[in-house]
Amino acid sequence: MMEGQQQAKTVKRPRPVKSCNSCRQRKLRCDRTCPCSQCVKSNRPCKYANDQDVGGNASYSDGGSDVEASSPRPAKRVHRVAPPQYLPDAGLPSHAHVQNGQEHRSASASSSLLDVFGARLERLERLVLSKGSPGAAEWGPSSRTHHDAGFTSVAGSPGKIRGLSVKGNLRTRLFGQNSTRVLLNLFDEARDFILNSSNNENLRELFVQLQSIYRAMQEEHRKALSPITVFIDSMVPVQKRMADILPKKVACDRLIEAYIGASEGLYRIIHIPSFRAEYDQFWQTNRPSDGFLPRLLCMLSIGARFETDSRGLSHDRSDGVHLPTACALVRTYLDSLRGKQLVDINTLQSEVLLLHAQRMVSTRQQESWTQLGLIVRMAMTMGLHRDPSEFPQIRPFFAETRRRLWYTIADMDLHVALACNLPCAIRDGEYTCRPPSNLDDDDIHPDMTRLPEPKPIDQYTNTQLQAYAARTLPYRIRVSTIINRLDSLRDFQEVLDCGAQLERILDDIHCLFPRNHALDPRGKFKEWRMRALLDMHVRRPLLALYRPFALSTVDCPAHISTSYLKSSMTMLTYMDELDPRMPGFVDVSHMYNVVLKHDIMQAAFSVCYYIKSARESQASGMNGYLGSPEVIEMPFVNALDPRTIWSTLGMTKTVEKTLDALIGLVKDSSCDMKDVVVLSVVLNSVKAVPTEQRLETIKGGVRRVIDACLQALNTSSEAMSSMTVR
Structure with missing residues (x-):
């Protein structure tokens, strides 16, 4: 027998081909029928080298035809799992694949089993997901398509979250959930009154x-x-024109102090001692550096919005700087820069200050969003998104000022993105820059070799607010990520987790900066203003996170609705802490309503929605906490405190008071x-x-x-x- 085997090994002759071309190519066991079971399972065409040798019941004799050496090998086909109707009902391999244990352990049988089980698994997925969508049961689309087809979003109707203005199919503009156009869709009666006014003779x-x-x-x-044309259209160099519109030094001193007191808190753009030294040198020599006048004009413009009676719009230079002319000249100067000037830190500071000044007088948030995209990329080109510790050649003083400027840009980007309901240009994980240290400006100077130890976060410095706000930035950026993918949310868990973190941050702010702390009217309540802005910095993303669900989803969790109402009422009642009879109240009230006008407007609409819901609940016989007839006034201590209750009468009076303040701003x-x-x-x-x-x-x-x-x-x-x- 051994001799026979050795002889068989020495004899080399072509073996006759009995298998079909497909099984031979894939090295599978073929039962030699036409079509064979392997091709039936895999939905492949079954062909033999010589179709005449194989019939419907081909024999296993050795008299088959050989494959010619010149015959081309069948082209390799992409494997596709068979549709459900071709799968065996029993779900088991046929008898040709399990004749004995040895064949079952072979590679060909294993491959066949994987094909069968893979097809069965895909069929099971289609059957499960077909309940969510009629088209999911059809064979052919990818697994991702089936997964998305059976998905139900927890977000409300699109008309209550966003809108699109279409003019002639060519001009379109997107309006987010913060827009008045979208908020109006929550109130059917008011919407009908406005849209159908032309049909009513009385209206x-x-x-x-x-x-x-x-x-x-x-x-x-x-x-x-409109800027003053004589300065804009002049052929005089722009540096000379910027110097010509400056008011006298006394007025400049007053406006610079107003800017520092109003803006250099959460937003840290300049190093105050360094700028003061440059400022004094300018008035002594009248020879400014290249980037000084643009920054000075923007700071004067911001200060004029809060310090002058004309709010920066007077042509009289004795009153202050004319804001539109100053901004136009700075824009002209920045547009003229080329090459290395575009990566200078003074240029970036001028861009940020100019945007800050323009936002004081403009209602077009989307233009600010577009400009911020340019500023963010400009900052990244300069490497501000990377921590300065990665670059040993950057000295400690400049490293700290870079951190402050980067987080100012990031906060502005988030603020405007939430207002427009558009994505942020900066996303968490795309920067390594560490938050700035809690240090006074006097603690750092350009010649120092190392930074001093930062002070505790509860100790006041002129960087304390930004140092704390910068540590909360990742949580606030997460809000922008969530609300820009509302359609993909499966449940409320991610929203609740993010909201709970923001509410804990609000509690920390109230501990660090108590709301009922003694109010000092000096400096126009500077400490109160800074605390209010920090609170709004965190409360704004919290409201944006909860708004799509609290105002448009029927089965919204009670915690979201309650917390959203509390934050809205808090935003509308912040000014109640100040006594209108105290000096400086009018200026502070104007500053508060101008800076936060969009947030106040959205909060007022939100409270109106709760008033409407309470009235509808009362009409249907339901007695919810919103419809409680008694007014219970409690200080806002904890965002999670369930005891805070407002009656519909109290909420109505609060919105009426807010409306009065906004009507007083119609001239602005x-x-x-x-x-x-x-x-x-x-x-x-x-x-x-x-x-x-x-x-x-x-x-x-x-x-x-x-x-x-x-x-x-x-x-x-x-x-x-x-x-x-x-």
Whole structure:
């Protein structure tokens, strides 16, 4: 027998091919039928080298035909799992694959088993996911398609989260959840009143007058924000023109102090002692460095918004700097820079200061969002997103100022992104820059070789607010990530986890900076203003995180609704801590409402939504905490405190007070009269008044806004009507 085997090994002759081409190529056991079982399972065409040798029941004789040496090898086909109808019902391999234990352990049988089980698994996934979508049961799409098809988002209807303005299919603009247009969709009665005003004879005249006033105020704002042409169109070098519009040193000193007191808290852009030294040298020699005048003009413009009676819009240089002209000249200067000048730290500071100044008078958040994208990439080009410790050639003083500037840019980016409901340019994990240390500006200087030990975070310095806010930035950036992928959220767990972290941060802020701490009117309540801004820095992303669910999802967790209402009420009642009779209250109130006008407007709409919900609950016989008839006033101590309760009457009075403050701002260029009108309509539509009186109540609220606008324009309704007729 051994001799026979050795002889067989020595004899080399071509073996006749009995298997089909596909099984031979894949080295699978073929049962030599046509089609064979392997090709049936894999949904492949079954072909033999010589079709005449294989019939429906091919024999296992050795008389088959040989494959010619010149015959081409079948092309390799991409394997595709068979559709469900071709799978064996029993789910087991056929008898040709399990004839004995040795064949079962072979590689070919293992490959066949994997094919079968893989096909069965895909079929099972399709059957499970087919309940969520009718198209998921069809064979062919990828597993990702099936996974997405069976998914249900927890977010509310798109019309209550975002909107798109389309003009002729060519001009489009996206409006996020913070937009008045989107918030109006929460109030059906107010929306019908505004959209159907042209169909009602009683309302048409009112809205025609309103449109005339709006156009007149837009023209007033356009004139006020137009730069002085003699400086813009001049052929004199831009450095000389920037120096020519400066007010006298006394006025500059006052405006610089106003800027430092109002802005150099959460946003740290300059090193104050270094800038003061450069500032004094300028007035002594009148020879500024290249990047000094742009920074100076922007700082004067920001200070003029809070310190002058004209709010920076007067042409009289004795009052201060003309903000539109200053910003236009700085923009001209920055656009003229080339090469190495674009990676100079003074240039980056000028860009940030210019954006900060323009946001004080502009209502166009999307333009700020676009400009911030440029600033972020400019900062990354300069390496500010990497920690200075990675570069030994950067001295400690400049390393610390770079950290401060980077976190200022990151905070601005997050703020504007949340306002526009658009993604941040900076995402967590894409930067290594560490937060700035809690050090006073006097503690660091350019010649130092190492930084001093940072002070405890609860110890006051002029960098304390930014040092604390920078440590919370990753949690706040996470909010932007979540709200820009609302459609992919499966449940509320991620939202609740992120919100709980922000609420703990708010509790820490209240411990570090108690709200009921003694108020010092000196410096226009600087400590109170800085604490309020820090609180809003964290409360703003918390509201943005909860808003899509609290205002549009029926099965929203109770904690989200409660916490959202508390934060909205907190934002509207912050000014209640100050006594209106104290000196400086008017300036602080104006500053608060101008800086936070968008947040205040959104909070007012949100409280109106809760008033409407409470009224509807009362009408349906439900007795929720919102409909409680008694007013319980409690200080806001803990964001998670369940004891804080407001009645519908208390919430209504709070929104009315907020509306009064916003009506007082209609003359300001940063205020949009349309938003004030819409808020007035919404508030009066949710008030607890009889149905037959509601229309007159809404009309009365609109007339009140019209009267305030006419007073701001220093005209009368008759004069406005005559202008409309002409």
